[in-house]
Amino acid sequence: MNKELIINAAPAGVEIALLEDKKLVELHNEKADANFAVGDLYLGKVKKLIPGLNAAFVDVGFEKDAFLHYTDLSPYARSIIKFTQMAMNDKDEKGFDFSKFQSEPEIIKTGKINEVLNGKPNVLVQILKEPIAAKGPRLSCEISLPGRFVVVTPFNxxxxxxxxxxxxxxxxRLHKIVEAIRPKNFGVIVRTAAEGKTTAELHQDLLALIESWQTIQKNLKGATAPVRVMSEENKTTSILRDLLSADFNKIVVNDKNLFAVTQQYIQRIAPDKTDIVSLYNNGLPIFDQFGVTKQVKSSFGKTVNLPSGAYLIIEHTEALHVIDVNSGYKSVSNNQEDNALGTNLEAAEEIARQLRLRDIGGIIVVDFIDMKLPDNKRKVQEAMEAFMKTDRAKHSVLPVSKFGLLQITRQRMRPEVNINTSEACPVCNGTGKISSTLLLEDEIEKRLNYLVTSSHKNLTLVVHPIVHSHLTKGFFSSIIKKWKKKFRIKLKAQANTNYQLIEFRFFDEHDEEIKF
Incomplete structure (x- = not known):
């Protein structure tokens, strides 16, 4: 699998597109003034204890107080509170030696929030979830500092x-190495990327994280809550840290400063891959050049078309997301069960991609086309699990029910990505909405492909004059000529001024309209 990262820097922020085998699978947007990102550390002030929820509301500087539940306190919550107070009041210029820090007893799992945060102290917290809708950030006291190969967890x-x-x-082997190089008062989680790495590589990664912890300790000195103590790395480097592998073959950036930062980061974590980073300075927008814009237009919105003619309907309710699978005009055989299985398997792959792309979290219910055979239901579930293996978010897939419903839960980390794929209709001057005209050519070609497989070899395509001009532009290189050559059929285009801009119809050799 080839992975490419396309990075579009603009004054408002940075857009990052992750492509796998040229297909868009993740889209990230980092605003220039972004705050409260997952992983950021804050010195927070406990504002209110809610015994009924066994939780606290903490002021971290957001317009709404952040939420901290007892289960997110960490067993070492008392040690964190003690460390926070010591670091804030530290008079030593170099800072106290953390390796000599005396940890407090662990809290019990079934305890009460007011037993731990009584007195409403200042406490070091980490953003667990970004603010979503009307909710403030969700916090955790289980501090973790992720690196390329290891994750450091202080106080254990x-x-x-x-x-x-x-x-x-x-x-x-890895356990033995880390046990030997781990400083006192630091726990270490060895990541999958550490497989096969040397002691020197692991030690270098660990030392960088220990240095980050020392910076946090320094930033706490004399600090007044609420204040950000340390930010997570920018979105580009955090994605590279988590995803960079042998499969990566291209990183393209359109900004000189970001290019330099990315190249330096690659040089530090994977020197052998420095040459995959390139600076883009062509006149065409970078997302247009690499086909990202077109994929965004076709992938977002209520309806998502599949190459075979099947399509998905994705709808959001307050409680969950619902995805309906429709066969459209797809037909792979005369057997209804085979048709349903084929469509469902194709839909499962696209659904897994859509969940990552839109970053859909919570409960997702998929209404697959009804299948009678238990073996086929199991195949769809197994396919869904296989397609979601590359998803970094925690998720769970349940078996297909007797009603043809499959339930998925997926970790919600940040607000869902919503992009408007409609544009003002030129016919009604914006009083209604139409599908983006950018996709019209693709839609015509899909219908054409279906007609060819249905033994139609002599066709007439009737379209609006503007679309006709676009399809027939260039005597030898027109889109119509390309389709004739590709599908080996007789095809002619006709203009009709009575048609709407995106309206098109196919007619056979007897001038009879072909209905879909």
Missing amino acids: EIVAVSKKIHSSEERK
Whole structure:
């Protein structure tokens, strides 16, 4: 699988598109004035304790107080509160030695929030979820500092190795290395990317994270809550940190400063891959050049068309997302069960992509086309699980029910990505909405492909004069000529002034309209 990162820098912020085999799978938007990103650390002030919820509201500088539940306090909550007070009141210029810090007893899992945060102290917290809708950020006291190969968790002595590393010998090797290089009062989680790495590489990554912790300790000195103590790396470098692998073959940036930062980061974490970073300075917008704009237009919106003619309807309610799978005019065989299975498998792949692309979280209910055979239902569930393996968000997929419904839960980390794919209709002057005209050519070609498979070899396409001009532009290189050559058919285009701009119809050799 080839991965490409296309980075579009603009005054309002940075847009990042992740392509897998040229297909858009993730779209990130980092605003220039973005605050409260997942992973940011804040010195917060406890404002209100809610015993009924076993939670607290904490002021971190957002317009609405952030939410901290007892289960997110961390077993070492008392140690964190003690450390926060010590760091804030520290008079030593170099800062106190964290390796000599005496940890407090762990809190119990079934305790009460007012037993731990009584007195409403200042406390070091980490953003667990960005503000969503009318809710403030969700916080955690389980501080973690992620690196390329390891994640550092202060205040404990635990060493854990990713379960995705299947070799028991490799797991033992990594555990032994980290146990030997780990400083006192720091726990370490070994990431999947550490598989096969040397002691020197792991040690270098660990030292960089320890240095970050020392910076946090320094920033707390004399600080007044609420204040941000340390930011997560920018979106570009955090994506590279988590995703960079042998599959990555291109990173394209359209800004000189961001290009330099990206190149330096790659040089630090993967020197052998520095040459994959390139600066884009063509006149065409970078997202247009690499086909991102077109994929955004076709991938967002209520209806998502699939290459075969099937389509999805994606709708959002207050409680969950509902995805309906429709076969459209797709027909792979005369057997209804085979048709349903084929369409459902194709839909499962696109649904997995849509969940990542739109960053849909919470409960998702998928209404697949009804299948009678239990084996086919199991195949769809297994396919869904396989397609979602590349999804970094925590998720769970339940079996297809007897009603043909499949339920998915997916971790919600930040607001869902919504992009308006409608544009003002030139016929009604914006009083209604039409699908983006950018996709009209693709839609005609899909219908044409279906007609060819249905043994139609002599066709007439009737369209609006403006579209006719676009399709027939260039005597030898027109789109109509291209389609004739591609599908090996007789095809002619006719203009009709009575048609709306995006209206088109096909007629056979007897001038009879072909209905879909």
